Amino acid sequence: PRHPLLRPPEPFDGADTLLLESTYGDRRHDDLTSASRFEEAISSTLKRGGTVLIPAFAVDRTEMILHELTDLARRGVLHEVPISVDSPMAPAALDVYRKALELRRPQLLPSITAHGLGALLPPRLHLARSAEESRRIDTANGPQIVISASGMATGGRILHHLSAALPDPRNTVLIVGYAAVGTRARDLTQGTTTLKIHGRYVPVRARVVDLPGLSAHADYPEILDWLGSAPAPKTTYLVHGEPAPAEILRERISERLRWTAVVPRPTEMVLLP
Incomplete structure:
Protein backbone atom coordinates (compact mmCIF):
# COMPACT_ATOMS: atom_id res chain seq x y z
CA PRO A 1 0.00 0.00 0.00
CA ARG A 2 0.94 3.65 -0.18
CA HIS A 3 3.43 4.15 2.62
CA PRO A 4 3.52 7.74 3.96
CA LEU A 5 7.30 7.63 4.43
CA LEU A 6 8.75 5.17 1.91
CA ARG A 7 8.74 4.87 -1.86
CA PRO A 8 6.54 2.14 -3.40
CA PRO A 9 8.00 -1.37 -3.52
CA GLU A 10 9.91 -2.48 -6.58
CA PRO A 11 7.70 -4.25 -9.16
CA PHE A 12 7.55 -8.01 -8.83
CA ASP A 13 9.56 -9.56 -11.68
CA GLY A 14 8.86 -13.22 -11.03
CA ALA A 15 9.95 -16.21 -8.94
CA ASP A 16 9.84 -19.99 -9.07
CA THR A 17 7.85 -20.10 -5.82
CA LEU A 18 6.02 -17.18 -4.22
CA LEU A 19 4.94 -16.81 -0.58
CA LEU A 20 2.36 -14.04 -0.49
CA GLU A 21 0.55 -12.42 2.42
CA SER A 22 -3.26 -12.55 2.41
CA THR A 23 -4.12 -10.40 5.43
CA TYR A 24 -6.59 -8.23 3.50
CA GLY A 25 -7.25 -10.57 0.61
CA ASP A 26 -10.98 -9.93 0.93
CA ARG A 27 -11.15 -6.14 1.07
CA ARG A 28 -10.22 -2.80 -0.42
CA HIS A 29 -8.79 -0.02 1.77
CA ASP A 30 -10.47 3.38 1.74
CA LEU A 214 -4.28 2.77 7.90
CA SER A 215 -2.67 -0.67 7.94
CA ALA A 216 0.60 -1.23 6.11
CA HIS A 217 -0.74 -4.54 4.77
CA ALA A 218 -1.83 -4.40 1.13
CA ASP A 219 -5.45 -4.88 0.11
CA TYR A 220 -6.37 -7.23 -2.73
CA PRO A 221 -6.28 -4.64 -5.58
CA GLU A 222 -2.76 -3.60 -4.53
CA ILE A 223 -1.64 -7.22 -4.38
CA LEU A 224 -3.07 -8.04 -7.81
CA ASP A 225 -1.55 -4.90 -9.34
CA TRP A 226 1.85 -5.81 -7.90
CA LEU A 227 1.65 -9.34 -9.28
CA GLY A 228 0.14 -8.46 -12.63
CA SER A 229 3.20 -7.73 -14.76
CA ALA A 230 5.24 -10.77 -13.71
CA PRO A 231 5.38 -14.27 -15.19
CA ALA A 232 3.52 -16.90 -13.22
CA PRO A 233 5.42 -18.74 -10.47
CA LYS A 234 5.08 -22.50 -10.45
CA THR A 235 3.07 -22.16 -7.22
CA THR A 236 1.91 -19.20 -5.12
CA TYR A 237 1.39 -20.00 -1.43
CA LEU A 238 -0.92 -17.66 0.46
CA VAL A 239 0.23 -17.12 4.04
CA HIS A 240 -0.18 -14.55 6.85
CA GLY A 241 -3.95 -14.43 6.64
CA GLU A 242 -7.08 -15.85 8.20
CA PRO A 243 -8.78 -18.67 6.26
CA ALA A 244 -11.60 -16.64 4.68
CA PRO A 245 -9.55 -13.75 3.20
CA ALA A 246 -6.82 -16.17 2.13
CA GLU A 247 -9.32 -18.30 0.21
CA ILE A 248 -10.92 -15.25 -1.42
CA LEU A 249 -7.52 -14.00 -2.55
CA ARG A 250 -6.67 -17.46 -3.90
CA GLU A 251 -9.82 -17.38 -6.03
CA ARG A 252 -9.03 -13.90 -7.32
CA ILE A 253 -5.47 -14.82 -8.27
CA SER A 254 -6.66 -18.00 -9.99
CA GLU A 255 -9.42 -16.22 -11.92
CA ARG A 256 -7.64 -13.01 -12.90
CA LEU A 257 -4.06 -14.17 -13.39
CA ARG A 258 -4.64 -17.87 -14.10
CA TRP A 259 -1.92 -18.75 -11.60
CA THR A 260 -1.72 -21.84 -9.40
CA ALA A 261 -2.44 -20.45 -5.94
CA VAL A 262 -2.72 -22.52 -2.76
CA VAL A 263 -3.73 -21.85 0.84
CA PRO A 264 -1.50 -24.33 2.72
CA ARG A 265 -2.77 -26.09 5.82
CA PRO A 266 -1.05 -25.35 9.15
CA THR A 267 2.15 -27.44 9.48
CA GLU A 268 1.79 -28.68 5.88
CA MET A 269 5.09 -29.52 4.18
CA VAL A 270 5.72 -28.98 0.45
CA LEU A 271 8.61 -29.59 -1.92
CA LEU A 272 10.03 -26.52 -3.64
CA PRO A 273 11.32 -26.75 -7.21
Whole structure:
Protein backbone atom coordinates (compact mmCIF):
# COMPACT_ATOMS: atom_id res chain seq x y z
CA PRO A 1 0.00 0.00 0.00
CA ARG A 2 0.94 3.65 -0.18
CA HIS A 3 3.43 4.15 2.62
CA PRO A 4 3.52 7.74 3.96
CA LEU A 5 7.30 7.63 4.43
CA LEU A 6 8.75 5.17 1.91
CA ARG A 7 8.74 4.87 -1.86
CA PRO A 8 6.54 2.14 -3.40
CA PRO A 9 8.00 -1.37 -3.52
CA GLU A 10 9.91 -2.48 -6.58
CA PRO A 11 7.70 -4.25 -9.16
CA PHE A 12 7.55 -8.01 -8.83
CA ASP A 13 9.56 -9.56 -11.68
CA GLY A 14 8.86 -13.22 -11.03
CA ALA A 15 9.95 -16.21 -8.94
CA ASP A 16 9.84 -19.99 -9.07
CA THR A 17 7.85 -20.10 -5.82
CA LEU A 18 6.02 -17.18 -4.22
CA LEU A 19 4.94 -16.81 -0.58
CA LEU A 20 2.36 -14.04 -0.49
CA GLU A 21 0.55 -12.42 2.42
CA SER A 22 -3.26 -12.55 2.41
CA THR A 23 -4.12 -10.40 5.43
CA TYR A 24 -6.59 -8.23 3.50
CA GLY A 25 -7.25 -10.57 0.61
CA ASP A 26 -10.98 -9.93 0.93
CA ARG A 27 -11.15 -6.14 1.07
CA ARG A 28 -10.22 -2.80 -0.42
CA HIS A 29 -8.79 -0.02 1.77
CA ASP A 30 -10.47 3.38 1.74
CA ASP A 31 -7.50 5.65 2.46
CA LEU A 32 -9.41 8.94 2.34
CA THR A 33 -12.15 7.76 4.69
CA SER A 34 -9.60 6.30 7.11
CA ALA A 35 -7.61 9.54 7.19
CA SER A 36 -10.70 11.65 7.83
CA ARG A 37 -11.93 9.28 10.58
CA PHE A 38 -8.46 9.37 12.16
CA GLU A 39 -8.58 13.17 12.27
CA GLU A 40 -12.18 13.29 13.51
CA ALA A 41 -11.54 10.78 16.30
CA ILE A 42 -8.51 12.69 17.56
CA SER A 43 -10.08 16.14 17.26
CA SER A 44 -13.32 15.20 19.04
CA THR A 45 -11.50 13.40 21.86
CA LEU A 46 -9.14 16.29 22.53
CA LYS A 47 -12.04 18.76 22.56
CA ARG A 48 -13.74 16.84 25.36
CA GLY A 49 -10.52 16.64 27.36
CA GLY A 50 -9.84 12.96 26.78
CA THR A 51 -6.86 10.78 26.01
CA VAL A 52 -6.30 9.33 22.54
CA LEU A 53 -4.64 5.94 23.04
CA ILE A 54 -3.06 4.31 19.98
CA PRO A 55 -1.69 0.76 20.27
CA ALA A 56 1.14 0.60 17.71
CA PHE A 57 4.17 -1.55 17.03
CA ALA A 58 7.43 0.27 17.70
CA VAL A 59 8.98 -0.43 14.30
CA ASP A 60 7.48 1.46 11.35
CA ARG A 61 3.90 1.75 12.65
CA THR A 62 4.80 4.27 15.37
CA GLU A 63 6.81 6.36 12.89
CA MET A 64 3.90 6.38 10.43
CA ILE A 65 1.52 7.59 13.14
CA LEU A 66 3.97 10.31 14.21
CA HIS A 67 4.09 11.52 10.62
CA GLU A 68 0.29 11.70 10.47
CA LEU A 69 0.22 13.59 13.78
CA THR A 70 2.86 16.00 12.49
CA ASP A 71 0.58 16.76 9.55
CA LEU A 72 -2.39 17.34 11.87
CA ALA A 73 -0.26 19.64 14.02
CA ARG A 74 0.71 21.72 10.98
CA ARG A 75 -2.98 22.15 10.19
CA GLY A 76 -3.81 23.25 13.73
CA VAL A 77 -5.83 20.17 14.71
CA LEU A 78 -3.79 19.18 17.77
CA HIS A 79 -3.64 22.53 19.59
CA GLU A 80 -0.24 21.80 21.17
CA VAL A 81 -1.41 18.79 23.21
CA PRO A 82 1.31 16.54 24.66
CA ILE A 83 2.17 13.42 22.65
CA SER A 84 3.87 10.49 24.39
CA VAL A 85 5.53 7.52 22.71
CA ASP A 86 5.81 4.77 25.30
CA SER A 87 7.75 1.76 24.07
CA PRO A 88 11.32 0.75 24.97
CA MET A 89 12.06 -0.10 21.32
CA ALA A 90 10.53 3.01 19.75
CA PRO A 91 13.49 5.39 20.33
CA ALA A 92 15.81 2.94 18.54
CA ALA A 93 13.37 2.63 15.64
CA LEU A 94 13.11 6.41 15.43
CA ASP A 95 16.91 6.60 15.29
CA VAL A 96 16.87 4.41 12.18
CA TYR A 97 14.62 6.92 10.45
CA ARG A 98 16.67 9.85 11.76
CA LYS A 99 19.84 8.40 10.25
CA ALA A 100 18.05 7.64 6.98
CA LEU A 101 16.86 11.24 6.80
CA GLU A 102 20.30 12.62 7.57
CA LEU A 103 21.81 10.43 4.85
CA ARG A 104 18.93 11.20 2.45
CA ARG A 105 18.37 7.54 1.74
CA PRO A 106 16.71 6.96 -1.65
CA GLN A 107 14.10 4.64 -0.11
CA LEU A 108 12.44 7.67 1.51
CA LEU A 109 9.83 9.70 -0.32
CA PRO A 110 11.25 13.04 -1.56
CA SER A 111 8.55 14.90 0.38
CA ILE A 112 9.76 13.26 3.61
CA THR A 113 13.43 13.96 2.89
CA ALA A 114 12.57 17.61 2.22
CA HIS A 115 11.09 18.02 5.70
CA GLY A 116 13.98 16.25 7.43
CA LEU A 117 13.47 15.24 11.05
CA GLY A 118 10.46 17.54 11.21
CA ALA A 119 8.51 14.90 9.26
CA LEU A 120 8.43 12.67 12.35
CA LEU A 121 8.55 15.09 15.26
CA PRO A 122 5.22 16.72 16.11
CA PRO A 123 5.30 19.48 18.75
CA ARG A 124 5.42 18.44 22.41
CA LEU A 125 6.60 14.92 21.60
CA HIS A 126 7.99 12.99 24.57
CA LEU A 127 9.65 9.58 24.45
CA ALA A 128 8.97 7.71 27.70
CA ARG A 129 12.06 5.64 28.41
CA SER A 130 11.67 4.52 32.02
CA ALA A 131 8.88 2.64 33.78
CA GLU A 132 8.35 5.68 36.01
CA GLU A 133 7.84 7.95 32.99
CA SER A 134 5.39 5.39 31.60
CA ARG A 135 3.33 5.38 34.79
CA ARG A 136 3.21 9.19 34.94
CA ILE A 137 1.44 9.32 31.57
CA ASP A 138 -1.73 7.85 33.10
CA THR A 139 -1.87 10.48 35.85
CA ALA A 140 -1.55 13.49 33.52
CA ASN A 141 -4.37 16.03 33.53
CA GLY A 142 -6.01 17.30 30.37
CA PRO A 143 -6.11 15.98 26.81
CA GLN A 144 -3.18 14.00 25.44
CA ILE A 145 -2.16 11.47 22.79
CA VAL A 146 -0.38 8.25 23.77
CA ILE A 147 1.24 5.79 21.33
CA SER A 148 2.35 2.55 22.94
CA ALA A 149 3.23 -1.06 22.06
CA SER A 150 2.22 -3.68 21.36
CA GLY A 151 0.01 -2.96 18.39
CA MET A 152 -2.45 -5.78 19.07
CA ALA A 153 -2.36 -5.20 22.84
CA THR A 154 -1.05 -8.69 23.54
CA GLY A 155 1.56 -7.34 25.96
CA GLY A 156 3.79 -4.40 26.71
CA ARG A 157 3.17 -1.01 28.27
CA ILE A 158 -0.04 -0.49 26.31
CA LEU A 159 -1.78 -2.76 28.81
CA HIS A 160 -1.57 -0.44 31.80
CA HIS A 161 -2.56 2.50 29.57
CA LEU A 162 -5.65 0.55 28.46
CA SER A 163 -6.49 -0.25 32.08
CA ALA A 164 -6.43 3.47 32.85
CA ALA A 165 -8.15 4.72 29.69
CA LEU A 166 -10.92 2.24 28.91
CA PRO A 167 -13.28 3.01 31.84
CA ASP A 168 -13.51 6.74 30.93
CA PRO A 169 -15.98 7.66 28.13
CA ARG A 170 -14.00 10.81 27.35
CA ASN A 171 -11.17 8.69 25.96
CA THR A 172 -10.71 7.03 22.56
CA VAL A 173 -8.71 3.96 21.53
CA LEU A 174 -7.64 3.95 17.88
CA ILE A 175 -6.90 0.55 16.32
CA VAL A 176 -4.73 1.58 13.37
CA GLY A 177 -3.70 -1.75 11.87
CA TYR A 178 -4.59 -5.39 11.52
CA ALA A 179 -5.85 -7.05 14.71
CA ALA A 180 -5.62 -10.84 14.74
CA VAL A 181 -8.28 -13.14 16.16
CA GLY A 182 -7.73 -13.79 19.85
CA THR A 183 -6.00 -10.49 20.60
CA ARG A 184 -7.29 -7.70 22.82
CA ALA A 185 -7.22 -5.32 19.86
CA ARG A 186 -9.58 -7.61 17.92
CA ASP A 187 -11.87 -7.90 20.94
CA LEU A 188 -12.07 -4.10 21.11
CA THR A 189 -12.93 -3.78 17.42
CA GLN A 190 -15.71 -6.32 17.88
CA GLY A 191 -17.39 -4.30 20.61
CA THR A 192 -16.46 -6.14 23.79
CA THR A 193 -17.79 -4.45 26.93
CA THR A 194 -15.01 -5.77 29.17
CA LEU A 195 -11.35 -6.55 28.53
CA LYS A 196 -9.24 -8.85 30.67
CA ILE A 197 -5.92 -7.21 31.55
CA HIS A 198 -3.45 -8.52 34.14
CA GLY A 199 -6.01 -10.94 35.55
CA ARG A 200 -8.95 -8.58 36.00
CA TYR A 201 -11.79 -7.39 33.78
CA VAL A 202 -11.73 -3.72 32.81
CA PRO A 203 -14.99 -2.07 31.66
CA VAL A 204 -14.85 -0.62 28.15
CA ARG A 205 -16.58 2.77 28.21
CA ALA A 206 -14.09 4.60 26.00
CA ARG A 207 -14.83 5.06 22.31
CA VAL A 208 -13.09 2.49 20.07
CA VAL A 209 -12.37 3.39 16.44
CA ASP A 210 -11.20 0.68 14.05
CA LEU A 211 -9.12 2.04 11.14
CA PRO A 212 -7.92 -0.94 9.07
CA GLY A 213 -7.33 1.38 6.11
CA LEU A 214 -4.28 2.77 7.90
CA SER A 215 -2.67 -0.67 7.94
CA ALA A 216 0.60 -1.23 6.11
CA HIS A 217 -0.74 -4.54 4.77
CA ALA A 218 -1.83 -4.40 1.13
CA ASP A 219 -5.45 -4.88 0.11
CA TYR A 220 -6.37 -7.23 -2.73
CA PRO A 221 -6.28 -4.64 -5.58
CA GLU A 222 -2.76 -3.60 -4.53
CA ILE A 223 -1.64 -7.22 -4.38
CA LEU A 224 -3.07 -8.04 -7.81
CA ASP A 225 -1.55 -4.90 -9.34
CA TRP A 226 1.85 -5.81 -7.90
CA LEU A 227 1.65 -9.34 -9.28
CA GLY A 228 0.14 -8.46 -12.63
CA SER A 229 3.20 -7.73 -14.76
CA ALA A 230 5.24 -10.77 -13.71
CA PRO A 231 5.38 -14.27 -15.19
CA ALA A 232 3.52 -16.90 -13.22
CA PRO A 233 5.42 -18.74 -10.47
CA LYS A 234 5.08 -22.50 -10.45
CA THR A 235 3.07 -22.16 -7.22
CA THR A 236 1.91 -19.20 -5.12
CA TYR A 237 1.39 -20.00 -1.43
CA LEU A 238 -0.92 -17.66 0.46
CA VAL A 239 0.23 -17.12 4.04
CA HIS A 240 -0.18 -14.55 6.85
CA GLY A 241 -3.95 -14.43 6.64
CA GLU A 242 -7.08 -15.85 8.20
CA PRO A 243 -8.78 -18.67 6.26
CA ALA A 244 -11.60 -16.64 4.68
CA PRO A 245 -9.55 -13.75 3.20
CA ALA A 246 -6.82 -16.17 2.13
CA GLU A 247 -9.32 -18.30 0.21
CA ILE A 248 -10.92 -15.25 -1.42
CA LEU A 249 -7.52 -14.00 -2.55
CA ARG A 250 -6.67 -17.46 -3.90
CA GLU A 251 -9.82 -17.38 -6.03
CA ARG A 252 -9.03 -13.90 -7.32
CA ILE A 253 -5.47 -14.82 -8.27
CA SER A 254 -6.66 -18.00 -9.99
CA GLU A 255 -9.42 -16.22 -11.92
CA ARG A 256 -7.64 -13.01 -12.90
CA LEU A 257 -4.06 -14.17 -13.39
CA ARG A 258 -4.64 -17.87 -14.10
CA TRP A 259 -1.92 -18.75 -11.60
CA THR A 260 -1.72 -21.84 -9.40
CA ALA A 261 -2.44 -20.45 -5.94
CA VAL A 262 -2.72 -22.52 -2.76
CA VAL A 263 -3.73 -21.85 0.84
CA PRO A 264 -1.50 -24.33 2.72
CA ARG A 265 -2.77 -26.09 5.82
CA PRO A 266 -1.05 -25.35 9.15
CA THR A 267 2.15 -27.44 9.48
CA GLU A 268 1.79 -28.68 5.88
CA MET A 269 5.09 -29.52 4.18
CA VAL A 270 5.72 -28.98 0.45
CA LEU A 271 8.61 -29.59 -1.92
CA LEU A 272 10.03 -26.52 -3.64
CA PRO A 273 11.32 -26.75 -7.21
